[in-house]
Amino acid sequence: MERQSLQFHLLGSNQTSNYKDKSWRSKALCFFLCFFTISIVGLIIGGNLTTWVLRGENNFNERIRVNDAEIVESEQGVVAADDGRCSEIGASMLRQGGHAVDSSVATALCVGVVNPMASGIGGGAFMIVRSSSTSKTQAFDMRETAPLAASKVLNIFDSYGTSVAAKGNLGVHRLIEALKHMFAVRMNLGDPKFVDIKKYVSEMLSPSYAKQIRTMIVDDTTFPPEYYMNRWSQLRDHGTSHFCIVDAERNAVSMTTTINYGFGAGMLSPSTGIVLNDEMGDFSAPTEITPDTLPPAPANFIEANKRPLSSMTPIVVTKNDQLVGVLGGSGGMDIIPAVVQVFINHFILGMEPLTAVQSPRVYHKLMPNIVKYENWTVIDGDHIEIAEETKLFLTEKGHKLEGKAAGAMVQLVVQSLQKPVEMGRKNGRDSNNGQIFHGTLTAVSDPRKDGRPAAV
Template sequence: MSHQLSSSVLLLWHVIAFLVVSNLVYASSLNGTTIGHTKHRNEVIIAQNGAVASDDRRCSRIGKEVLREGGHAVDAAVAVALCLGVVSPASSGLGGGAFMLLRLADGVAKAIDMRETAPSFASEDMYAGDADLKAKGGLSVAVPGELAGLHKVWKKHGKLPWKRLVKPAEILARGYKISPYLGRQMEATESDILADGGLRSLFAPNGKLLNIGEICHNKKLAYTLRLISEFGPKIFYNGLIGHSLVRDVQKAGGILTMKDLRRYTAKQKKPLSNDVLGLKILGMPPPSGGPPMMLLLNILSQYDLPSGLSGSLGIHREIEALKHVFAVRMNLGDPDFVNITAVLSDMLSHEFAKVLKKDINDNKTFSPSHYGGKWNQIHDHGTSHLSIIDRERNAVSMTSTVNAYFGSKILSPSTGIVLNNQMDDFSIPRSVPKDVPPPAPANFIAPRKRPLSSMSPTIVLKDRKLKAVAGASGGIMIIGGTSQVLLNHFVRGLDPLSSVLAPRVYHQLIPNDVTYENWTSVSGDHFELPADTREALKSKGHVLKSLVGGTICQFIVQDIEHSEKNKGIGKLVAVSDPRKGGVPAGY
């Protein structure tokens, strides 16, 4: 009887999920796809040997060729990340940082922290309470870490020559087409692009923004990549490129020095591990978004599943759980500078999750003070994500960033590198109104400190075998977006493509608004939370605001249930989120 009941509930959820996803209007001008998958969608592939899901078709293909040549998942990650830094420069690149989660075929897992650090001359009160100074311009630039991290992990696990992995990005930098999504990012930041000499020369060479499909030539970046391919990261952190970069930053009013570059180190850490939903979830340790995401899953796992997360009530519960998560999140900071042992223990604790779950009211929502948060939120911004599984089933989940669109809004004219504005992810002391929580001391600036981040690269295991690689771009919404994709697949039973396509909702506690997708993406798909769901949420007291944009997820699932000779090698289903126009690749 109980088996029949659970089967019926699961069947009901499949119907509900189909109807929810069907609220998306799939009249894609690019490929004429429909929600019933009656026509092929480019955003999903099935591969036997290896697969890459990234934000850009060109980069996914580059990664696939690396895998086909016998490259390790790490080799492909290097090539794909460098490619994304060229063709998606508003989101990531050599001027930024990243988090990488690596799970080897032998079961060993590693977390590589290549997050940017505050310069040595940085201080808690360096902005004198002026948030604009840390948002853009030279003073917003932190010490870049992506290249150091990529080379560090490649030296340990790479199979192909470094030069082979850098070459495709160098070639692209000489001339690449502006993608539809990059075109949107350029339009959104047009005034900033025109105000900076470096960005203007690249994206508006004739005083007017390049159009989608036009060729962008970043010859300086191509030369920078060529030097990096020959001399490795030392020329960046203690050589010609570094000196040029520092000079450009200081000319823009920044405080970056050669000493900062020389002292930068990417850190290998132990991944977080959480047993939840019948799975083992591997995530990045602080200062990433890994702990908040695990707390969210722990809270939601307390319900009867899948029925407990179905319909508008399930979405209400997700939102309420997110509010609790964000209340706890701002107690985190760089563990090298702040003692976060107790709060991290809580965030991984199922007992703590039970306490928070009991505080969720199914009939109404509350003001931010109800959730116990002491501190205001930091609103980190855009990113890029890649997910990779190779032939041997080594897996990489990596999220990289320059923070806001085009980072500090400065392109180093000497090197062609877009500079990050990662200092904006720190909290700063400042006066706030009585009804607004103060900034979080755990995330205050200190020299060489790493700011708090929402980036949440994730690897999922089932019965000690690799099951999925996931992650997202999208700033503060990454925690919710990545979690929703995992819940869609592993709890609600949606296939990988539908798990990514389903419309998303977000909450970050402050402001006390539910943001829901209502936009048409570059692929021509329209994403929108159904009207009846919105009305149900409003009836519980939620304030809803539509969102043009959101998270961009890259998801690869391995079919281990039907794996070859029970050795854990199953077919791979790779999905790139159409919201950014990405396409996966595999063989």
């Protein structure tokens, strides 16, 4: 009964009359969405869509050929989604000369079809787009506030002044401590249109503030939650989907989409058939009884037209104005720890891209004061678990450990800056001036979800 009432609030009190009296624009939109979705479904399950070009063919008369490898390389463009069929559909747009953003639209629609419990056009997203022609990066907020928490953790590691600080078991201990500090302050954030967060944003991006936090990280021990000065209950957001795209001209997209809970609000719009999201669950409520006994965060209280806080962390990495990498993840509160660990593994510790993604991860939410470590056999049969010596080391530092048969999924694309690729003219267009570096692209989809990347 309560759900039925909520449905009408979301759709409007006069939904019946509106539904019967739609404007031509609404009908056109519905037709477009239905046509595009049916096209995507046709590509996934097989069919005869002569308007689609795949692998240079003019007709598509068979199922999508999904790459079996967990890693691909290309000089022309790559897509890394958490479903191989969607990676392939995104790559097909690039083969036709499409921009990375064109590919992201097709990929996102595909993910909404094959993974409707976690993604869809009825939900929200956060997208980072980098233009190779202008060397500018833009953040498109289609739901959330910016993922500054990841910056805070990386700044803390940067304050050590050496990559050695992130190595080995001691590096894992320091990471856990940095995560606990991050979770203690992130709930001060909220929609900047409604809450003044300048002070907290400035601190999270400040190297000097990171050094202050680093002095509180002790290599010999860990501490109870109150040591980290946490004030508010944590946001416990839910399922998402992430993909990374780089095209031939080195435009890049890092995009995370979500409808929050499994199948969102559990309701379909009667006019479009779109699964409605449940993003209201990502707000804090003044009357909320929280599992960690802390009060709910006022900065994230619900208000009309306000956007809730999020753990989504899409990232584009550059060096000397050249594209170096694209990454991001899905998995609610686990996203930030997972993305940070993959970033550290590759860009700081120098692991190969596939190893950086496959390596076992640890997670912490500050409360309860427990380190969750991966201990599970994933879809492809591989077992992922941190080493016994790492467990012993962390236990000796005072950490309480608990195995976890789950975790966030991370997609990664990196560009080698060692060997430039001579692009010349492609698809009838100039490949841009010589200032844009074209190296080999390597794409990895997380095997934890049996994802597969695709190359042009």
